[in-house]
Amino acid sequence: PGAHEVSARVTVCRACPRLVAWREQVAQEKRRAFVDQTYWGRPVAGFGADRPRILIVGLAPAAHGANRTGRMFTGDRSGDWLYASLYRVGLASQPTSVAAGDGLTLRGTYVTAPVHCAPPANKPTTAERDACRPWLLRELELYWPELRAVVVLGGFGWTTLFPTLRAAGIAVPARVPRFGHGVEADVDGRSVLGCYHVSQQNTFTGRLTEPMLDAVLGRAADLAGL
Numbered sequence: 001p002g003a004h005e006v007s008a009r010v011t012v013c014r015a016c017p018r019l020v021a022w023r024e025q026v027a028q029e030k031r032r033a034f035v036d037q038t039y040w041g042r043p044v045a046g047f048g049a050d051r052p053r054i055l056i057v058g059l060a061p062a063a064h065g066a067n068r069t070g071r072m073f074t075g076d077r078s079g080d081w082l083y084a085s086l087y088r089v090g091l092a093s094q095p096t097s098v099a100a101g102d103g104l105t106l107r108g109t110y111v112t113a114p115v116h117c118a119p120p121a122n123k124p125t126t127a128e129r130d131a132c133r134p135w136l137l138r139e140l141e142l143y144w145p146e147l148r149a150v151v152v153l154g155g156f157g158w159t160t161l162f163p164t165l166r167a168a169g170i171a172v173p174a175r176v177p178r179f180g181h182g183v184e185a186d187v188d189g190r191s192v193l194g195c196y197h198v199s200q201q202n203t204f205t206g207r208l209t210e211p212m213l214d215a216v217l218g219r220a221a222d223l224a225g226l
């Protein structure tokens with residue numbers, strides 16, 4: 001299947017009972033600030049360029065962010081950080097990501113997550129991670145030939161990515177480095193870059209600063225010739 005078909009198929013997936021219940025419950029109950037809005041409440045497909053050279057791998061949609069707006073990292077503080085940085089390094093058309101249809105486009109970059117439904121407390125189970133793996137696998141199969149860099153936001157994405165690459169038949173070295181900010185792994189001629197997740201836990205505490213984020217995304221842009 002092509003990229004658009006994968007996107008269309010993932011948005012109707014109901015493989016994880018706990019996540020189906022949670023994403024729909026959140027969409028019904030809503031947060032007070034968004035009470036007038038219709039929440040997406042379904043799996044969130046990846047978002048970005050048609051033939052990306054950079055893939056960004058997060059964790060999972062946020063309950064009142066992507067689970068509300070239907071677009072990866074859109075409508076919450078994490079997304080504010082990510083897209084502002086992508087804009088600063090020349091990979092996004094605008095610094096803000098408010099809602100699907102706000103005009104944002106990405107340059108040579110595609111954003112996805114190893115789990116496509118919002119999990120309670122942002123913590124998917126290993127069973128849910130494994131159930132969602134085929135979607136990431138499809139995306140890797142589609143995009144790997146053109147990819148030059150993969151930026152992984154956080155340890156969950158890092159530990160999920162490498163087995164998924166192997167499952168896609170991509171030559172992953174037997175030993176890959178442990179996740180860390182700024183860590184780089186060479187896989188099949190591409191660079192896999194570790195970056196602390198843009199969650200508020202990291203950005204509020206200063207564990208991840210704007211210059212740190214810009215450095216990794218700028219490095220990816222250089223590697224991709226963008």
Ligand code: SF4
Pocket residue numbers: 010013014015016019020043115116117128131132133135
């Ligand atoms: Fe399907 Fe993934 Fe959502 Fe589970 S997390 S229901 S596998 S889209």
